[in-house]
Amino acid sequence: MAELSRSATEQLTEAGRIFYERGWARGASGNFSVLLARKPLRLCITAAGNEKGTLDETNFLEIDDDAEILQGFGRPSDGTLLHLTIYRLRPRARCILYSQTAAGIVLAEKNFVDGAITLQGFEALKGLSGVKSHEHKERVPIVENSQDQIARSHVIENVLLESKSIHALFVRRHGLFAWGETVEEARRHVEAFEFLFEVASRTTA
Amino acid sequence: MAELSRSATEQLTEAGRIFYERGWARGASGNFSVLLARKPLRLCITAAGNEKGTLDETNFLEIDDDAEILQGFGRPSDGTLLHLTIYRLRPRARCILYSQTAAGIVLAEKNFVDGAITLQGFEALKGLSGVKSHEHKERVPIVENSQDQIARSHVIENVLLESKSIHALFVRRHGLFAWGETVEEARRHVEAFEFLFEVASRTTA
Amino acid sequence: MAELSRSATEQLTEAGRIFYERGWARGASGNFSVLLARKPLRLCITAAGNEKGTLDETNFLEIDDDAEILQGFGRPSDGTLLHLTIYRLRPRARCILYSQTAAGIVLAEKNFVDGAITLQGFEALKGLSGVKSHEHKERVPIVENSQDQIARSHVIENVLLESKSIHALFVRRHGLFAWGETVEEARRHVEAFEFLFEVASRTTA
Amino acid sequence: MAELSRSATEQLTEAGRIFYERGWARGASGNFSVLLARKPLRLCITAAGNEKGTLDETNFLEIDDDAEILQGFGRPSDGTLLHLTIYRLRPRARCILYSQTAAGIVLAEKNFVDGAITLQGFEALKGLSGVKSHEHKERVPIVENSQDQIARSHVIENVLLESKSIHALFVRRHGLFAWGETVEEARRHVEAFEFLFEVASRTTA
Numbered sequence: 001m002a003e004l005s006r007s008a009t010e011q012l013t014e015a016g017r018i019f020y021e022r023g024w025a026r027g028a029s030g031n032f033s034v035l036l037a038r039k040p041l042r043l044c045i046t047a048a049g050n051e052k053g054t055l056d057e058t059n060f061l062e063i064d065d066d067a068e069i070l071q072g073f074g075r076p077s078d079g080t081l082l083h084l085t086i087y088r089l090r091p092r093a094r095c096i097l098y099s100q101t102a103a104g105i106v107l108a109e110k111n112f113v114d115g116a117i118t119l120q121g122f123e124a125l126k127g128l129s130g131v132k133s134h135e136h137k138e139r140v141p142i143v144e145n146s147q148d149q150i151a152r153s154h155v156i157e158n159v160l161l162e163s164k165s166i167h168a169l170f171v172r173r174h175g176l177f178a179w180g181e182t183v184e185e186a187r188r189h190v191e192a193f194e195f196l197f198e199v200a201s202r203t204t205a
Numbered sequence: 206m207a208e209l210s211r212s213a214t215e216q217l218t219e220a221g222r223i224f225y226e227r228g229w230a231r232g233a234s235g236n237f238s239v240l241l242a243r244k245p246l247r248l249c250i251t252a253a254g255n256e257k258g259t260l261d262e263t264n265f266l267e268i269d270d271d272a273e274i275l276q277g278f279g280r281p282s283d284g285t286l287l288h289l290t291i292y293r294l295r296p297r298a299r300c301i302l303y304s305q306t307a308a309g310i311v312l313a314e315k316n317f318v319d320g321a322i323t324l325q326g327f328e329a330l331k332g333l334s335g336v337k338s339h340e341h342k343e344r345v346p347i348v349e350n351s352q353d354q355i356a357r358s359h360v361i362e363n364v365l366l367e368s369k370s371i372h373a374l375f376v377r378r379h380g381l382f383a384w385g386e387t388v389e390e391a392r393r394h395v396e397a398f399e400f401l402f403e404v405a406s407r408t409t410a
Numbered sequence: 411m412a413e414l415s416r417s418a419t420e421q422l423t424e425a426g427r428i429f430y431e432r433g434w435a436r437g438a439s440g441n442f443s444v445l446l447a448r449k450p451l452r453l454c455i456t457a458a459g460n461e462k463g464t465l466d467e468t469n470f471l472e473i474d475d476d477a478e479i480l481q482g483f484g485r486p487s488d489g490t491l492l493h494l495t496i497y498r499l500r501p502r503a504r505c506i507l508y509s510q511t512a513a514g515i516v517l518a519e520k521n522f523v524d525g526a527i528t529l530q531g532f533e534a535l536k537g538l539s540g541v542k543s544h545e546h547k548e549r550v551p552i553v554e555n556s557q558d559q560i561a562r563s564h565v566i567e568n569v570l571l572e573s574k575s576i577h578a579l580f581v582r583r584h585g586l587f588a589w590g591e592t593v594e595e596a597r598r599h600v601e602a603f604e605f606l607f608e609v610a611s612r613t614t615a
Numbered sequence: 616m617a618e619l620s621r622s623a624t625e626q627l628t629e630a631g632r633i634f635y636e637r638g639w640a641r642g643a644s645g646n647f648s649v650l651l652a653r654k655p656l657r658l659c660i661t662a663a664g665n666e667k668g669t670l671d672e673t674n675f676l677e678i679d680d681d682a683e684i685l686q687g688f689g690r691p692s693d694g695t696l697l698h699l700t701i702y703r704l705r706p707r708a709r710c711i712l713y714s715q716t717a718a719g720i721v722l723a724e725k726n727f728v729d730g731a732i733t734l735q736g737f738e739a740l741k742g743l744s745g746v747k748s749h750e751h752k753e754r755v756p757i758v759e760n761s762q763d764q765i766a767r768s769h770v771i772e773n774v775l776l777e778s779k780s781i782h783a784l785f786v787r788r789h790g791l792f793a794w795g796e797t798v799e800e801a802r803r804h805v806e807a808f809e810f811l812f813e814v815a816s817r818t819t820a
Contacts, residue, residue, distance in 0.1 A: 232806045307810070382792050
């Protein structure tokens with residue numbers, strides 16, 4: 001891959017290793033991506049089925065807006081349309097990371113009827129971009145999982161259109177997709193959410 | 206040992222170290238094996254009583270279909286017949302790994318009357334070989350533990366004959382035995398199951 | 411920075427890395443400081459918004475008693491007045507560390523109406539400076555969080571005046587601020603408290 | 616110190632580091648020892664107040680049967696008489712290790728009225744020296760903590776005389792003292808117990 005995307009793969013490989021070590025990326029679920037260009041839209045995204053703890057350069061694909069593979073080998077992940085939808089509707093997002101934890105899944109299950117995990121009053125919320133006060137109320141919409149990726153991406157499109165200020169969304173019994181303007185920011189968002197999921201799952205037990 | 210089996214011991218030593226670090230192999234319980242040949246059947250298996258976190262070449266035995274030791278020193282593990290039974294009835298299995306966690310033991314205890322831990326609807330199920338949808342229903346049969354290895358291996362034989370599509374089985378108050386076509390695949394199966402045990406043990410609490 | 415404060419940043423950087431690894435400093439919450447001089451009062455304190463796991467020399471500020479920046483770049487953390495108040499009212503304190511855990515937040519929530527987390531009868535209490543018996547009764551006052559730093563520092567002033575023998579205080583839904591005569595002692599205090607929070611949050615569940 | 620005891624300090628230093636990393640030795644509670652000689656009885660034991668994760672040669676004392684310091688500097692730990700009592704009444708013990716976990720403390724609290732934590736039916740019990748079957752019933756006597764070391768050591772003497780086959784004892788709201796014929800065996804015993812405490816504390820919740 002070109003220089004820019006090599007740097008992208010390095011950053012995502014490091015994020016994968018860290019997430020794996022913390023137990024946020026066990027098995028091969030989920031996928032990570034970085035935006036390479038907006039016009040025309042090009043992504044660097046993890047290929048399907050790889051363990052996130054030991055990604056290497058061959059585990060990434062470069063794809064365009066139609067999920068066509070421009071570089072790399074392998075099958076695009078089941079979450080590819082989800083990533084494309086987020087980049088289309090969040091013009092400032094340049095990275096999407098994924099985490100999968102028992103705390104998150106259990107909490108989402110408890111809050112599924114409400115359609116969102118709601119977090120308020122915690123200092124850790126200030127880890128989210130633009131949040132200045134712990135009194136901030138953050139919603140993490142919960143979307144039903146589906147093997148029909150197109151249908152699921154339409155649902156996510158609606159969620160993103162309705163919820164302008166969210167930093168992440170949760171796919172039920174799957175995991176958290178969080179974005180940011182940089183890999184570092186997306187990573188900080190995952191950290192803040194996973195910490196608050198742990199707090200909230202203990203509180204509402 | 207010969208070149209092939211040395212490579213097997215290296216892979217199992219690494220798996221042991223990783224499992225130990227995650228808290229899946231505390232104490233000296235359980236055993237790991239790799240199939241060296243099918244006809245005649247030969248295994249490389251951990252000897253009894255060694256800590257899994259610091260295995261070295263001397264902690265493995267090469268055994269045949271009758272659990273006779275062909276190479277190496279030490280006592281065959283109490284789980285040897287269990288491993289042989291799995292390899293006989295699962296022609297594609299080439300590696301069996303073991304994990305022991307509080308989440309697994311507690312969950313199996315809760316589900317013992319049902320005879321199996323049932324997992325369905327989770328994205329992480331797609332970490333299991335051949336599973337394409339989160340809607341997949343996976344059963345992990347629970348077998349009573351016994352010091353009579355022959356009796357226990359007959360029970361396991363029946364379980365394997367009845368449950369064609371399982372990826373692992375659980376010995377009560379003992380731990381998970383998962384297999385795969387490679388060490389890597391068996392390891393991914395353990396990861397997926399241990400993650401789902403954590404989720405399920407929190408959900409059904 | 412000068413030699414003395416460089417040493418301070420090194421010690422705080424190491425504490426940040428350790429706290430991060432244990433999951434006590436996820437996201438960018440909280441701040442760490444070391445007293446550089448008493449008269450006139452000068453602090454080395456973490457700047458706002460940095461992750462605690464990877465602090466470097468550029469993430470610290472040297473400030474005076476009025477929170478004026480003497481050296482370094484960046485915004486003083488929201489907790490700066492809290493630190494200054496502690497140093498003013500605790501003449502022997504030379505280091506303040508911060509930890510943020512689910513156990514602590516949940517426990518403080520349960521005890522908020524009592525105004526303090528009370529810990530008694532545990533051997534681990536002897537990890538606190540001056541505590542000679544496990545029968546010691548330790549109070550950790552819980553203070554409501556506020557974006558109004560001046561108001562919050564007045565509340566903390568009262569708490570410190572009323573509670574002469576405390577080793578730390580808890581800001582609600584935020585985290586623990588613990589102090590000591592050295593970085594090492596402050597670190598040991600955080601360790602003891604976080605361990606006891608884990609015990610107490612399991613006991614009173 | 617002499618060659619023999621230097622090797623003892625190295626082994627205990629390593630055990631301390633490992634226990635610390637797993638969260639079994641936070642703060643400065645507890646103490647570790649190795650028997651240097653039986654007649655006359657000489658111990659290498661950790662001095663009071665040191666963190667177990669970063670022990671070095673200066674953190675150990677060599678003491679005799681009267682707890683007199685033969686070599687090294689520092690105050691003997693509050694647990695010294697407890698160690699001496701175990702070595703006197705368990706002629707094969709050559710190492711005593713200590714662990715302190717939330718799971719253990721909470722479980723002991725629940726079982727305090729019974730005078731012991733009872734563990735039965737678990738495969739992990741076979742990690743204890745001499746235990747051949749998971750059906751084995753292991754008792755871990757729970758002793759009330761006391762600042763009066765002499766009184767406490769008399770209670771422990773009675774416990775050791777009454778309970779011939781135990782591998783460890785628990786001091787209430789303090790932690791587990793486990794012994795073995797080698798450092799490695801004592802370490803395996805701690806591992807087995809801490810694992811089973813985690814299982815039992817989840818089961819009886």
